[in-house]
Amino acid sequence: MAMKPLIISSAAAALLLCAAAARGRSVLEGLEIVEGDKGGVEVLAVAPGTPAAESGLHAGDRITAIGGAEVKGLDDYVRLSKGLKGGAGGARIDFIREGAPQSADLSIHSIPLREKWGIAVATWRSAKAGGEGAEYWLEQARTQMRRNERRGEGALGPEDYGKAILSLFTALEANPDSLGAAVLAARQYGRLSGLYARKGDRKKAVWCLRRALMLYGNSIQKAGGMQELALVKDGLQEMRKSLAGME
Numbered sequence: 702m703a704m705k706p707l708i709i710s711s712a713a714a715a716l717l718l719c720a721a722a723a724r725g726r727s728v729l730e731g732l733e734i735v736e737g738d739k740g741g742v743e744v745l746a747v748a749p750g751t752p753a754a755e756s757g758l759h760a761g762d763r764i765t766a767i768g769g770a771e772v773k774g775l776d777d778y779v780r781l782s783k784g785l786k787g788g789a790g791g792a793r794i795d796f797i798r799e800g801a802p803q804s805a806d807l808s809i810h811s812i813p814l815r816e817k818w819g820i821a822v823a824t825w826r827s828a829k830a831g832g833e834g835a836e837y838w839l840e841q842a843r844t845q846m847r848r849n850e851r852r853g854e855g856a857l858g859p860e861d862y863g864k865a866i867l868s869l870f871t872a873l874e875a876n877p878d879s880l881g882a883a884v885l886a887a888r889q890y891g892r893l894s895g896l897y898a899r900k901g902d903r904k905k906a907v908w909c910l911r912r913a914l915m916l917y918g919n920s921i922q923k924a925g926g927m928q929e930l931a932l933v934k935d936g937l938q939e940m941r942k943s944l945a946g947m948e
Contacts, residue, residue, distance in 0.1 A: 740774070
């Protein structure tokens with residue numbers, strides 16, 4: 702496949718290949734690209750373990766759009782990739798492979814959460830961006846959970862549990878060994894599963910139950926004492942309510 706000479710400047714190369722900026726990672730990290738002669742940009746290489754690699758992109762693919770915006774050349778790619786750093790948790794990539802148009806959904810997964818807890822979580826914010834540590838985000842989650850308790854189960858929606866879960870995952874990203882944060886996240890998933898079950902949305906209820914059980918299972922393996930095991934046991938007992946609602 703004919704390609705134009707590589708015209709990535711040193712600054713652009715740092716942007717495209719380094720991916721991690723002060724404000725966060727990019728879903729396009731790990732992609733080495735070159736401007737092609739048929740429009741768009743062509744992939745020269747994909748680093749293993751990156752969002753691009755996990756989505757199935759590989760060398761030879763010609764990227765034609767990012768997040769619905771057309772990529773006519775390198776300038777478009779650089780501009781759009783810059784917009785995917787920091788707050789963006791994912792993007793749709795349209796590309797041509799062997800003459801056929803295809804697409805892939807790329808999302809940023811927290812490496813600590815995936816390696817320590819076996820779960821793929823797209824992070825919307827970085828625990829380190831503002832200098833806050835795990836305790837800060839744990840307190841944010843506890844504040845939301847106390848607010849939920851005051852309002853009562855019948856007045857809560859998925860977003861109320863979701864806010865607490867996001868803060869707990871941010872705390873876990875800052876401190877992947879925080880068993881307490883993992884158990885609290887599992888309990889929130891268990892309650893969210895119960896909410897979906899009451900609404901008759903079995904698919905989402907089952908998904909939340911699976912996520913909760915995965916976190917509980919990993920917590921049991923990582924528990925170092927009876928107090929930690931008691932936390933897991935209390936959470937699992939709560940799961941009975943969610944399971945009962947699905948029968």
